[in-house]
Amino acid sequence: EPEVTQTPSHQVTQMGQEVILRCVPISNHLYFYWYRQILGQKVEFLVSFYNNEISEKSEIFDDQFSVERPDGSNFTLKIRSTKLEDSAMYFCASSVDPQGGYTFGSGTRLTVV
Amino acid sequence: GDSVTQMEGPVTLSEEAFLTINCTYTATGYPSLFWYVQYPGEGLQLLLKATKADDKGSNKGFEATYRKETTSFHLEKGSVQVSDSAVYFCALSTSPSGQNFVFGPGTRLSVLP
Numbered sequence: 001e002p003e004v005t006q007t008p009s010h011q012v013t014q015m016g017q018e019v020i021l022r023c024v025p026i027s028n029h030l031y032f033y034w035y036r037q038i039l040g041q042k043v044e045f046l047v048s049f050y051n052n053e054i055s056e057k058s059e060i061f062d063d064q065f066s067v068e069r070p071d072g073s074n075f076t077l078k079i080r081s082t083k084l085e086d087s088a089m090y091f092c093a094s095s096v097d098p099q100g101g102y103t104f105g106s107g108t109r110l111t112v113v
Numbered sequence: 114g115d116s117v118t119q120m121e122g123p124v125t126l127s128e129e130a131f132l133t134i135n136c137t138y139t140a141t142g143y144p145s146l147f148w149y150v151q152y153p154g155e156g157l158q159l160l161l162k163a164t165k166a167d168d169k170g171s172n173k174g175f176e177a178t179y180r181k182e183t184t185s186f187h188l189e190k191g192s193v194q195v196s197d198s199a200v201y202f203c204a205l206s207t208s209p210s211g212q213n214f215v216f217g218p219g220t221r222l223s224v225l226p
Binding site: 006033035041042043044045091093101102103104105106107 | 155156157202215216
């Protein structure tokens with residue numbers, strides 16, 4: 001079964017550093033998303049991406065965040081200057097038909113120290 | 114805005130017990146409804162879905178019926194196993210382009226042998 005692949009599975013970074021979280025969506029999917037889950041809390045929407053541009057973003061997705069689809073297969077989330085409160089599990093998802101549900105990756109656990 | 118409410122956990126059951134996890138929603142449009150499961154240390158997996166009223170989604174012994182009149186999508190399983198221990202998320206999607214996918218807070222289920 002096709003999968004959404006995320007790398008790395010775990011990243012530790014120092015506060016203030018830039019991180020790039022990588023995702024390879026399913027190849028025929030057109031809609032891409034990032035979500036995050038702070039430990040013990042609910043899954044929160046960050047951003048959706050379609051047709052090479054951001055469709056919608058939440059208030060969490062401020063200027064320190066950006067997304068890119070650099071080469072037609074990867075979908076990246078960049079955090080420019082990490083803060084302690086950015087520590088969370090970040091999930092990438094993709095969909096061919098959003099009403100049919102999304103396929104999620106296994107997540108990248110980001111720890112900011 | 115759209116929202117999903119789930120029964121608060123944690124829910125602790127003995128093996129072979131009957132499971133119900135309540136989920137109700139508020140949506141401006143006509144949502145598709147989903148249950149996702151997150152096993153310890155893993156990502157989000159689609160468990161089942163329903164896209165219109167009175168549809169029943171089912172998978173791995175779990176079932177949920179889309180009840181428009183009560184705006185509910187309760188998850189049930191007749192006989193739980195220890196391996197069902199996980200966090201269960203109810204979710205909805207209302208936008209045709211999938212821009213707004215809303216998760217409930219999650220319900221942690223622990224099944225004891």
